[in-house]
Every structure is written in structure tokens, then in C-alpha cells.
Amino acid sequence: xxxxxxxxxxxxxxxxxxxxxxxxxxxxxxxxxxxxxxxxxxxxxxxxxxxxxxxxxxxxxxxxxxxxxxxxxxxxxxxxxxxxxxxxxxxxxxxxxxxxxxxxxxxxxxxxxxxxxxxxxxxxxxxxxxxxxxxxxxxxxxxxxxxxxxxxxxxxxxxxxxxxxxxxxxxxxxxxxxxxxxxxxxxxxxxxxxxxxxxxxxxxxxxxxxxxxxxxxxxxxxxxxxxxxxxxxxxxxxxxxxxxxxxxxxxxxxxxxxxxxxxxxxxxxxxxxxxxxxxxxxxxxxxxxxxxxxxxxxxxxxxxxxxxxxxxxxxxxxxxxxxxxxxxxxxxxxxxxxxxxxxxxxxxxxxxxxxxxxxxxxxxxxxxxxxxxxxxxxxxxxxxxx
Amino acid sequence: xxxxxxxxxxxxxxxxxxxxxxxxxxxxxxxxxxxxxxxxxxxxxxxxxxxxxxxxxxxxxxxxxxxxxxxxxxxxxxxxxxxxxxxxxxxxxxxxxxxxxxxxxxxxxxxxxxxxxxxxxxxxxxxxxxxxxxxxxxxxxxxxxxxxxxxxxxxxxxxxxxxxxxxxxxxxxxxxxxxxxxxxxxxxxxxxxxxxxxxxxxxxxxxxxxxxxxxxxxxxxxxxxxxxxxxxxxxxxxxxxxxxxxxxxxxxxxxxxxxxxxxxxxxxxxxxxxxxxxxxxxxxxxxxxxxxxxxxxxxxxxxxxxxxxxxxxxxxxxxxxxxxxxxxxxxxxxx
Numbered sequence: 149x150x151x152x153x154x155x156x157x158x159x160x161x162x163x164x165x166x167x168x169x170x171x172x173x174x175x176x177x178x179x180x181x182x183x184x185x186x187x188x189x190x191x192x193x194x195x196x197x198x199x200x201x202x203x204x205x206x207x208x209x210x211x212x213x214x215x216x217x218x219x220x221x222x223x224x225x226x227x228x229x230x231x232x233x234x235x236x237x238x239x240x241x242x243x244x245x246x247x248x249x250x251x252x253x254x255x256x257x258x259x260x261x262x263x264x265x266x267x268x269x270x271x272x273x274x275x276x277x278x279x280x281x282x283x284x285x286x287x288x289x290x291x292x293x294x295x296x297x298x299x300x301x302x303x304x305x306x307x308x309x310x311x312x313x314x315x316x317x318x319x320x321x322x323x324x325x326x327x328x329x330x331x332x333x334x335x336x337x338x339x340x341x342x343x344x345x346x347x348x349x350x351x352x353x354x355x356x357x358x359x360x361x362x363x364x365x366x367x368x369x370x371x372x373x374x375x376x377x378x379x380x381x382x383x384x385x386x387x388x389x390x391x392x393x394x395x396x397x398x399x400x401x402x403x404x405x406x407x408x409x410x411x412x413x414x415x416x417x418x419x420x421x422x423x424x425x426x427x428x429x430x431x432x433x434x435x436x437x438x439x440x441x442x443x444x445x446x447x448x449x450x451x452x453x454x455x456x457x458x459x460x461x462x463x464x465x466x467x468x469x470x471x472x473x474x475x476x477x478x479x480x481x482x483x484x485x486x487x488x489x490x491x492x493x494x495x496x497x498x499x500x501x502x503x504x505x506x507x508x509x510x511x512x513x514x515x516x517x518x519x520x521x522x523x524x525x526x527x528x529x530x531x532x533x534x
Numbered sequence: 535x536x537x538x539x540x541x542x543x544x545x546x547x548x549x550x551x552x553x554x555x556x557x558x559x560x561x562x563x564x565x566x567x568x569x570x571x572x573x574x575x576x577x578x579x580x581x582x583x584x585x586x587x588x589x590x591x592x593x594x595x596x597x598x599x600x601x602x603x604x605x606x607x608x609x610x611x612x613x614x615x616x617x618x619x620x621x622x623x624x625x626x627x628x629x630x631x632x633x634x635x636x637x638x639x640x641x642x643x644x645x646x647x648x649x650x651x652x653x654x655x656x657x658x659x660x661x662x663x664x665x666x667x668x669x670x671x672x673x674x675x676x677x678x679x680x681x682x683x684x685x686x687x688x689x690x691x692x693x694x695x696x697x698x699x700x701x702x703x704x705x706x707x708x709x710x711x712x713x714x715x716x717x718x719x720x721x722x723x724x725x726x727x728x729x730x731x732x733x734x735x736x737x738x739x740x741x742x743x744x745x746x747x748x749x750x751x752x753x754x755x756x757x758x759x760x761x762x763x764x765x766x767x768x769x770x771x772x773x774x775x776x777x778x779x780x781x782x783x784x785x786x787x788x789x790x791x792x793x794x795x796x797x798x799x800x801x802x803x804x805x806x807x808x809x810x811x812x813x814x815x816x817x818x819x820x821x822x823x824x825x826x827x828x829x830x831x832x833x834x835x836x837x838x839x840x841x842x843x844x845x846x847x848x849x850x851x852x853x854x855x856x857x858x859x860x861x862x863x864x865x866x867x868x869x
Contacts, residue, residue, distance in 0.1 A: 175718040198718075199620075199651040224716050230647035233616030237582060252640035254673050257610075257631075264610035267558070268582040268617060287711035290639040290691070290703075308673075316671070328670035333545075333607040335559050335581070 151488060153514065154245055155214040155506050156397075156498035157205045159225035161198060166401070166416040166465040166500050173501070174198030176224075198226060199234055205502045206235055206242050212510025216243025218276055218397070218496045220468075223288050229261060236268040245274040245345060245496070250305035251291045251298065256330055258305075259312045263336035273342045276365065277302060279353065293324075299352040300324075306344075306360045313341055345395055345494075349377065349437055358385040363395040363494055368471040370441055370454050371529065375490055393493035399462045399472025400499045402480040402513050409474050410450075416465040417449040441471075457483050466500050481516035486529055488520045536832055538858060539599035539628065540592045540850050541772065541842040542618075544608025547584065549845050551795045556845070557584035557609075582617060585609070588846045589618035592625055595854020599626035601772075601840050604661050606668045612644060619652035627652075628728055630659035633684055634674040638691035638708055646696065646715055649722040659728035659748070660685060662736065682735040683707075689727065689743045696724050728770065732758055741765030746838050748772050751808050751815040759835050770838035771831055774816030775849075776809075777824040777857055788818045816842070825860035 161174030171177045173184045179193060185201040186193040209217050219228035232244035244265070248258070265273045279298040286292070293301055304322045308330075311318045316331015331337070346361035348354070357364050364381045366374060378394050385392050403409040442452060442460050452461040457475040462468065473480045484495065499505030546559025555563035558581035567573045592600045600618060602611035615629040635641065648656045662685045664674065676684055687705045694701045694714070701714035714720070726745040729736065732753050740747040744767035749758055751773050759769050776791065778784040785805055792802045792811045807827065808815040817824045828839065843849035 195653070197650050197653070199647075224719060226650065226719075227644045227647040229612070230616055230644045230651065233613045234620045234648070234651050236613075237586065237617055237621070251637070253636045254634050256672050257635035260610040261613050264613040267580060267609070268613060270580055284712065287709075288639075288713045290637045290708055290710040290713065292709055325673055326675060327673045328675075329667055330671040330673070335546075335561075336609070 149493065151492070151517075151519070152215045152494040153213075154216050154218055154243070154494070154496040155209040155212075155509070156218045156220070156496055156502065157202050157209075157231070158502055159220050159228060159231065160222065160467055162201070162501050162503070163466060164501055166412060167419060169419065169466065173201050199231060201503070202231055203235055203238055205506060206239050208503050208506040209510075210239055210242040212506050213514050214497075214506065214510060215241070216245055216272065216274065218245040219247060221247040221249070221278075223285055232265060232273070233268070236265060241272070243272045243274050244269065245276050247276040247278055249278055249289070249291070250302045251293060252289060255305045255308035255325060256312055256327060259309050259332055260336070262342055263313075263332050263339045266339035266342070267336065271340045274345065275342045276345045276347065277306075277360075278347050279356070295350070296352045299348070299356040303356050303359060310341070313337065354381050354384055357381060357392065358388055358390055361392045363393045365395040365397065365496070367469040368396050368398045368458070368473070369437065370458060371486070371490060373437070373441065378491055394491050395494035395496065396487055396492050397469060397496040397498070398484070398487075399469070400480055400497050400505070400509055400513065401472065401474045402477050402509060404476065406476045406479060409476065413449050413459065413461070413474055417461070420464050468498070477512040477516060481513050484513070485518055485520075489529060536861060537598040537838045538861070539601055539626070539838070539840050540588075540597050540846065541601045541603060541840050542585065542588055542614065543844070543846055544603050544605035544611070546581070547588070547845050551791060551844065557581045585614055586617065586621055588850065589622055589625065591847045591850040593622040595850050596858060597625065597850065597854060599628060599657070601628045601659065602630060604630040604632060604659075606671060615656060616648055616651075619648060619655055626655045626657055628657040628659050630661055632661045632664055632669075632672065632674065633688040634672055638688045639695050639710060639713060641688075642692040642696050643715075643719070645725055646719045646722060649725070650718065654723050657726040657728065659730075660689070662729065662739065663731055663733075679735050682739050685739055686742065693724055696720070729767075734761075737761040740767045746770040748838070748840065749836070755834055755836070768838065769836045770840065771836045772840040772842065774812035774814065774842040775824060775853065775857075776816065776818045776843065777821050777853065780820045781823055784819050784823070812842075821856045821860060824857060828861060
């Protein structure tokens with residue numbers, strides 16, 4: 149089976165490079181000369197909004213060979229449903245991977261929106277279901293359900309969503325949801341059900357993923373813990389007769405040479421305010437795991453290179469997860485091939501700035517991928533079962 | 535200045551009232567071209583191409599907006615609204631939904647992005663008193679006056695997080711702690727709120743929250759408008775329209791519509807100021823007759839009109855070219 153490779157769209161603006169943490173695209177910082185969408189013409193905002201830039205990233209992604217993109221969702225981001233519905237008709241092959249938390253939408257409404265979007269896009273909706281980063285954010289969203297219960301709710305949410313998908317009448321009475329005589333109307337009910345990418349590192353998440361996920365999605369981690377996590381998901385899934393696929397979200401910084409790539413990191417690193425090191429909060433197990441992979445003192449950026457080309461400092465240079473690949477095009481392709489050998493079936497790649505890097509990675513890295521069988525002898529994989 | 539909007543189809547459309555070949559709502563209803571005619575369309579068009587065309591018709595025909603109705607058996611209105619906003623410059627799109635679709639925070643969040651993407655052209659119509667079985671099929675088991683209590687909380691919280699950073703709320707239905715949008719999501723105009731209904735609870739809710747209270751021609755307009763004076767809501771009217779060059783042609787079209795919709799030829803509803811053959815009461819007549827009826831509503835205090843006319847594309851162009859100019863002129867004379 150070929151590997152599905154997605155390219156993220158930022159829903160929180162973008163910066164022109166990792167060297168500067170100024171978000172110049174999309175009005176998340178003051179709009180000044182040099183800002184884009186909106187830009188300034190003759191002293192006035194030019195009427196463009198961030199979605200016009202998102203449209204460019206989506207088109208760049210589909211043109212460069214990505215199957216689609218992840219649209220993340222956090223309190224101060226644009227909303228991925230709004231973005232997907234807005235951009236549905238100006239892309240051709242781009243799959244919209246919509247990140248959402250089940251608690252915020254009713255499952256019948258989620259089914260209705262998804263089915264209408266399938267009709268608007270010709271079946272290009274994919275789900276990235278998250279059950280919450282937790283902490284103060286959940287109350288910001290107006291959600292009082294606690295961590296383990298959120299996964300129980302996610303399971304129920306998906307039961308109802310799938311229950312109404314193929315028409316009705318469908319009845320359900322659970323802890324969180326109740327419907328009676330529900331079901332999508334006929335032309336909506338004929339749509340393909342979106343593939344489900346499921347995130348979460350806790351035991352509750354892995355259990356819920358086993359039941360519902362097509363792809364179990366993880367942030368990039370060092371290979372050993374990553375393989376262990378996959379093994380746990382696989383083990384749990386087998387007990388209920390399912391076989392999920394695996395996906396990894398990987399930041400990529402690739403250049404012609406390894407030196408050039410690290411030079412880019414160095415320039416970003418030199419601009420970091422030392423007080424921002426280690427700022428994340430929440431009850432997410434994923435965040436706690438990320439931090440645990442870096443042991444020992446961090447005196448320079450190479451101290452965060454936990455194994456060759458796997459670097460854990462991206463969150464210091466832009467918003468988002470910590471781990472990614474840094475290296476030459478060839479090295480990055482080899483690391484991705486190794487991940488494929490570990491059992492990865494899909495990637496969500498990202499790089500800053502997303503528009504330009506979509507072209508770079510699509511043109512320079514993707515063509516070098518060789519896939520699962522050719523590199524199983526890699527020394528990095530020794531002792532790790534795939 | 536009166537505002538005129540069209541009502542979008544939720545379940546496709548067709549030239550014939552019972553045929554829904556446009557928008558892929560009736561499998562097999564598409565006319566197939568015979569082999570002698572080259573057909574290059576295969577796979578090129580999907581169901582939303584029709585909705586896009588209706589939206590463009592409203593934009594080009596100078597309508598102020600379009601209502602994407604809530605219809606449990608139809609297309610989802612926020613998805614429809616987002617698509618139309620993206621491909622128009624002027625059109626306001628009113629998305630109709632009920633409070634159970636999402637938490638008020640999430641409904642507001644989706645809407646904040648749509649305001650950003652569209653230059654602040656999204657409006658809301660909140661449907662509070664759904665039919666009981668429809669409500670249950672959407673997961674809503676709250677009944678009676680409690681629906682208005684919940685709608686009040688829903689709108690309060692949605693506006694609260696929209697306008698106020700650090701917003702908290704602890705109500706019967708919703709809870710938020712230290713919520714509220716930050717720039718650049720904050721600071722946009724909140725969608726104009728449209729509500730409807732004639733019960734005391736409905737009118738009281740509008741007095742608190744609505745920008746526009748939408749009546750039907752059957753409603754007691756005078757009593758309703760009087761009840762709204764406590765708030766800042768203006769009056770709107772959602773009304774089917776069938777207008778032609780002269781009255782006789784319009785009534786003939788009404789008769790044809792009735793029969794093609796499956797009505798008995800002997801049972802065509804009587805001609806009158808309001809014709810009931812649409813399924814609800816509506817206006818039939820020459821452009822001037824219909825304009826005169828609308829002037830009557832303007833005189834009674836109605837300022838927003840949701841016109842319903844099928845087939846949507848053809849009738850939207852017709853109304854834009856023939857009916858709206860009569861009313862713009864009237865408005866100019868009135869000033």
C-alpha cells in the first residue's frame with residue numbers, strides 16, 4: 149500500500165522563517181508593512197484575509213504531491229470546519245483533515261456537516277479526532293468533562309455519528325448523547341465515511357483508538373518509545389479484532405546539505421528568549437512524554453538531537469509539537485523510510501513557512517522515498533521490532 | 535432601507551416543482567444526452583455546483599443576502615454558507631441552525647473564522663421551536679419553555695466569548711471558565727441574529743437578543759411588532775413570491791405550479807392577497823402587484839424580506855431585474 153503524505157496548514161498564521169518568531173501572515177500580530185493577508189497598500193489593509201493564504205498553501209500542497217493537509221484546532225486558531233467549507237471548491241484533490249474535539253459539536257451535526265462537505269468536495273474529508281489537550285483550555289471551550297471521560301464520550305460520539313451515517317431511523321441512549329429516529333437523509337447518506345486519524349497517548353486514548361481509528365496518529369518521538377506505543381495500540385486492537393494503521397506528524401527541515409539545515413536551526417536558536425524554554429501546560433500525556441525524551445542539560449541546540457536527525461526543539465521556534473527531522477534531503481528521506489519500516493502508513497509533514505516548504509519537500513524529499521522493504525537494515529532500527 | 539434576501543434550496547431544485555435534478559437530490563432525474571450529442575460533463579460537476587450558481591445569481595441580481603435554511607432532511611447550512619461567502623463579494627449569508635448543533639463557544643468559534651474569511655458577512659438564524667420528532671432526531675430532548683431558556687443562554691454565551699476576554703458563565707445549560715476570544719478572532723462584528731416564532735417566550739427572546747425577528751405572512755404582525763418594541767429587533771418577513779409581467783400570467787403560473795406539485799385541478803386555492811398554494815401563504819401577481827404588497831408590509835414596519843421563489847436561479851434573476859427596482863425606487867421617493 150502506498151503511504152499517504154499530508155502537509156499541514158497552519159490555522160494560526162505563519163512566520164516567514166524559523167529564524168524570526170514574528171507571525172507575519174494572517175494578522176496574529178499587528179498588521180504592518182510586510183504583513184500578508186491582510187497586507188498594506190497605500191496605508192490601508194488590502195482586504196485579503198488569512199484564508200486567502202491558506203488557499204495558497206492548500207494548492208501548493210496538492211500541486212507538490214501531498215494528498216491533503218491537517219487543519220489544527222486550538223483556542224486561538226481559525227476553525228478547521230470553517231476553513232474546509234470555505235476552501236472546498238477551490239481545490240481539486242486536496243483532502244481536508246479536520247481536527248476536532250467531539251465534545252464541541254453534536255454527533256448528528258458533525259454527521260450533517262461532514263456529509264455536506266463530502267458532497268461539496270467529492271469525498272475529500274478526513275477526521276483528526278482529538279479528545280482534548282486538557283487543562284484550562286477545556287474550560288475555555290466550555291467543556292467540563294474530565295480526561296478519561298472525554299475518551300468515553302469520544303467513543304459514544306463516534307457510535308452516534310456512524311449510527312446516523314447510513315440513514316435511519318437510528319435510536320441511541322448513552323451517557324452523553326441521546327437521539328431518536330435520527331439518520332442522514334438519502335443523498336447525504338450515500339457519502340463515503342471519512343477516514344479517522346485518532347490522537348492520544350494515554351491508556352484511555354489507546355483503548356478508544358482501538359475501537360474507532362483507521363490511523364493511530366502520534367507526534368514524532370524517538371524510535372524506541374514510538375515503536376512501543378505502536379505495539380501497545382496494536383496489542384489492544386488485536387484483542388478486539390481490529391488492525392489500525394499508524395501515522396506520524398513530523399516537522400521537517402531539509403536542505404541540500406546537512407550543514408545548511410543545522411545552520412537554519414542555529415539561526416533560529418540564537419533568537420530564542422531563554423525564559424520561554426519549557427512552557428507547555430495541560431493534562432495531555434503527549435506533552436509529558438515529549439518532555440521526557442530530552443535528558444541532560446541543554447546547552448546548545450544539538451543537545452536536543454536525541455538521535456541522528458531527530459530534533460526536539462521545534463516548539464521553541466514556532467507553535468506546535470517539539471520533534472522533527474533536520475538534515476539533508478537524503479537524510480530526511482532515509483529517516484522517513486525508517487519510520488515506514490517501523491510500520492508507519494501515513495505522514496503529516498510540516499515546515500515553516502508552509503507554502504514555500506510544501507514545494508521544497510514535495511520536489512526534493514518525496515521523490516527520494518523508497519518505502520518499507522529497502523532499508524530494514526538501518527542501524528537505527530536495530531533492536532526495535534516493527 | 536429595506537433589505538431583500540433569497541432563500542436557498544436545502545434539497546436541490548428543478549424546473550418542474552417535483553423534479554430535483556439540480557444539486558443531485560434525485561438519482562436519475564438528470565436528463566441524459568443521447569449518443570448523437572457529445573457530452574463532456576462526465577464527473578466534472580458535483581451537487582454544490584448548483585448551490586454555487588444560486589448564490590452567484592443572488593449576488594449578481596443585487597440581492598442583499600441569502601438564507602441557508604435549517605432542514606433536517608437537507609444540506610447542512612454552515613457548510614453551504616461558507617461556500618457561498620467564499621465566492622461572493624457582497625452577499626450576506628444567513629445560516630439557520632438550532633442550539634443543539636454545538637456548544638455556544640464552538641458555534642461562535644466557527645462563526646468568528648467565517649467572519650474573518652468573508653469580511654463579516656455571516657449572519658445567524660437560530661431555530662428554537664423545532665418540531666418534536668425533528669428535534670429528537672437531532673439529539674434534542676429539551677421541550678417547552680426550557681428551549682427558550684437554553685436559547686437565551688446559548689446566545690448570551692456566544693456573545694460573551696465573542697466580546698469579552700476572560701469571560702465566565704455558569705448557567706443551567708452551559709459553563710465557561712476564563713473563556714473569550716483573543717485577537718485576531720475577537721473584534722469582528724457578531725453575526726446579526728434572526729429569530730422567529732409568535733409565542734410570548736419567542737418574542738421575549740427576540741426582545742433580548744434579535745437583530746431581526748422573522749414573521750410569516752400568517753402571523754399577527756401588529757401584535758408581534760408591538761412586542762418587539764422592548765428590544766432593538768427589527769421586523770422581517772419570509773414569504774414565497776410568484777411574480778410575472780401581468781396578474782393574469784402570474785395566476786396562470788400559480789395554477790400550473792399547483793397542478794405540477796400534485797394538487798387537484800379542481801382544488802386550486804382561491805386567488806387573493808395571500809395565496810396558500812405554496813404550502814404557506816405567499817404573494818402572487820404582476821411585479822407591480824407584488825411590489826405594492828411589499829410596500830404594504832414596509833408601511834407596517836417590516837424592513838427585511840426573505841423571498842422564496844423556485845426554480846431558484848431563474849426566479850432570482852427575474853426578481854432582481856423586475857421586482858427589486860420597483861422597491862428601490864419607492865424607497866428613494868420615500869426619502
